[in-house]
Amino acid sequence: MEDIILNAQSLKSVIHCGAGAFATYATKLGGKLFIITDSNVYALYKGLIEKTFGNAPTFVLPAGEKSKSRNSLFKIFDKMIDCGVTRSSTVVALGGGVVGDIAGLAASMYMRGIKVVQIPTTLLAQVDSSVGGKTAIDYKGVKNVLGAFYQPSEVIVDPLFLSTLPARELRCGLGEIIKYSAIDCGIYGTLSQNSDKLFDLKFLENVTADCIRHKAKVVTEDERDTTGARKTLNLGHTTGHAFELYYKRKSHGEFVLIGTYYELYIAEKKGICESCYADSLRALITKVIKNIPAYADAEKAALMAKFDKKNDEQSIVSMIVPKSVGESYELKLPIAEYAKLIGECAEKIRGEKC
Ligand SMILES: NC(=O)c1ccc[n+]([C@@H]2O[C@H](COP(=O)([O-])OP(=O)(O)OC[C@H]3O[C@@H](n4cnc5c(N)ncnc54)[C@H](O)[C@@H]3O)[C@@H](O)[C@H]2O)c1
Ligand SMILES: [Zn+2]
CATH class of the missing domain: 3.40.50.1970 (Rossmann fold)
Incomplete structure (x- = not known):
């Protein structure tokens, strides 16, 4: 303890x-x-x-x-x-x-x-x-x-x-854990080296403490989400929340995984995140959710991001995307461009499934 x-x-x-x-x-x-x-x-x-x-x-x-x-x-x-x-x-x-x-x-x-x-x-x-x-x-x-x-x-x-937790709820928790791995190099290392243990309760017990330590440090620094440190905890959440509002059927943690997957496409496309690092995060995500949905109306769903609390104005979408191991980046895009990129990502996933 x-x-x-x-x-x-x-x-x-x-x-x-x-x-x-x-x-x-x-x-x-x-x-x-x-x-x-x-x-x-x-x-x-x-x-x-x-x-x-x-x-x-x-x-x-x-x-x-x-x-x-x-x-x-x-x-x-x-x-x-x-x-x-x-x-x-x-x-x-x-x-x-x-x-x-x-x-x-x-x-x-x-x-x-x-x-x-x-x-x-x-x-x-x-x-x-x-x-x-x-x-x-x-x-x-x-x-x-x-x-x-x-x-x-x-x-x-x-x-x-x-x-007593159903497997689906473990997946939801893993959504946030994988988010931490994209902002904390220690957690990234632990997960990458033990990706076969993601559903092992004993393994998760140790990772839980790592995540809490990370969050406690960030919140101690930026309790009221004003200096930027706490914003990093929203990685994957801009698209996650937009999809959560639009599609509703899945839970928060699952949408965080899906959102991170879609935002990785944007981060790569914008030259923020290197492909091999993006691939390694995608590999972790798909260990938890095998089939990332290729939503037919993803572009429309992405427009829900205008309600995101991180935005200063509804026409510019702010998202925290992975940059390199342990490092994230706040990317701001006009909403139409953002939604278009999300639509493109869905198209790419659809292509990969064929
Ligand atoms: N305050 C924050 O910083 C913060 C951060 C992330 C998410 N959230 C919020 O958390 C919510 C999602 O939390 P959640 O995923 O825990 O959802 P939840 O509270 O709905 O729990 C998920 C399901 O698991 C069941 N359950 C709970 N404990 C159980 C147990 N030990 N054994 C079996 N079943 C159990 C619940 O009854 C429920 O059906 C969302 O509303 C989200 O917005 C808040
Ligand atoms: Zn969350």
């Missing part, structure tokens, strides 16, 4: 990481607790939740992205008020990124902010969303448009929860 410290300006966050972290630290959470989880996690871990948190009130969200909504948020507030949650209470977010994002936002707003502890149960939430204090709900079809920066006081990352 290892404690990783995220020294954000707003709050020092301690991330307890490794096997046994839940048994050691969840039982030590003091004061009045309010648990937020989702229906799948509750069904699998009801016994453990009751054993660990006694009769603490528990709010169970329906599983899935649809729960990151205004309705769910206000249902959480209703229950918090009904259960007498006070300023000294602690919200415990036990679940994937959906639970973590909405529970973090609820904690940030309730009585102008009460303590939140994140206990991520998906690989994606363990390597990424539970760390760094970004909280949000989706609104009017725009992802994460209402939210707050709100650091958890503690994050408890225990691989115990990964044993």
Whole structure:
């Protein structure tokens, strides 16, 4: 087990990481607790939740992205008020990124902010969303448009929860892990040398700590995403989010993989990324998603990137693309040119499949 410290300006966050972290630290959470989880996690871990948190009130969200909504948020507030949650209470977010994002936002707003502890149960939430204090709900079809920066006081990352995770959810977590490999040379080395172990839980446990260390360093430097350091964590996300908004059928982590694949084409075409390095990243991506979709209307879907929060104006799309090992680059393109290149990439994938 290892404690990783995220020294954000707003709050020092301690991330307890490794096997046994839940048994050691969840039982030590003091004061009045309010648990937020989702229906799948509750069904699998009801016994453990009751054993660990006694009769603490528990709010169970329906599983899935649809729960990151205004309705769910206000249902959480209703229950918090009904259960007498006070300023000294602690919200415990036990679940994937959906639970973590909405529970973090609820904690940030309730009585102008009460303590939140994140206990991520998906690989994606363990390597990424539970760390760094970004909280949000989706609104009017725009992802994460209402939210707050709100650091958890503690994050408890225990691989115990990964044993029940469906393969598809492992793939989603690997989406963010491969993103880290494109911005961190250590993680790139580990993944390239062990690409046959990507679905091995023991291997993932070590990589998880590497990803958290990377994120903790970046967020310590740039908590509120203003100096540019934190932007690098959005590699692959411009196209990932655009496709996520347009196609909907896949999950965030899968779209990050697909988005990175498409953006690699642009990075190569624009002379930013060398072909052999781009090939090695593509090889990692296709170990996780064998068939990258060659969307027929990719060019149209790419236009959704105008909503990306990184853009200063809707006509110029900003994206973080791989440059060389451990180095990324912020590329800004007029939206029409960007969408055209995305369409070209789809065409190329279609050609390769024939
Ligand atoms: N705040 C951030 O910095 C940040 C970063 C990345 C992603 N996100 C957000 O995270 C969300 C995606 O997170 P996610 O991929 O964890 O999705 P999720 O929370 O929907 O979880 C995925 C599925 O796994 C199930 N599940 C959770 N834990 C389980 C377990 N231990 N065993 C079996 N099933 C389990 C869930 O019920 C759900 O069906 C998106 O909304 C995305 O926007 C936020
Ligand atoms: Zn992401």
